[in-house]
Amino acid sequence: MPKVDWEKLYSDLSCSASSPQAVVSACLLGWSCRYDGRSKPQEDLRRRYSQGELVPICPEVQGGLPTPRIPAGLQNGAGREVWLNTAQVVNREGCDVTAQFKKGARVALAVAQRFNLHKAILKQHSPSCGCGSFGGADGQRHKGDGVTCALLKENGIAVEAAGE
Numbered sequence: 001m002p003k004v005d006w007e008k009l010y011s012d013l014s015c016s017a018s019s020p021q022a023v024v025s026a027c028l029l030g031w032s033c034r035y036d037g038r039s040k041p042q043e044d045l046r047r048r049y050s051q052g053e054l055v056p057i058c059p060e061v062q063g064g065l066p067t068p069r070i071p072a073g074l075q076n077g078a079g080r081e082v083w084l085n086t087a088q089v090v091n092r093e094g095c096d097v098t099a100q101f102k103k104g105a106r107v108a109l110a111v112a113q114r115f116n117l118h119k120a121i122l123k124q125h126s127p128s129c130g131c132g133s134f135g136g137a138d139g140q141r142h143k144g145d146g147v148t149c150a151l152l153k154e155n156g157i158a159v160e161a162a163g164e
Contacts, residue, residue, distance in 0.1 A: 018052020063104025078144030
């Protein structure tokens, strides 16, 4: 994926006549930012983005991880436990990437606050964006929220899961 100038993107959105309604996982818009360098485009969300209704985020990339990247998952708990420092995010090579996941989640929250948004549409099953289901370090899906989803919910942002 070509490097996105996130600040320019947000500055341009701030200056546009659009009125965004939610932040959205960029991979759901067709942006190739998933760990495998692919996307999970949802046509209805792509249409809404083109109409200025959605503000894209990719917490993993905005947290400093490359695309593509080694798959990662939560270990010893869900996103909430990551924020309580009792769980971690570990990639398949055993490297702890918790700091990058937390940084990206904080960026996502700051973007939502910048645009005064109280809703997020996030990619389900993701260790970062998952809402109700996240990817574990064991490669399996688990019940609970990812790191970004947990932080957004904790700050009063309603989260809707999308994509498969």
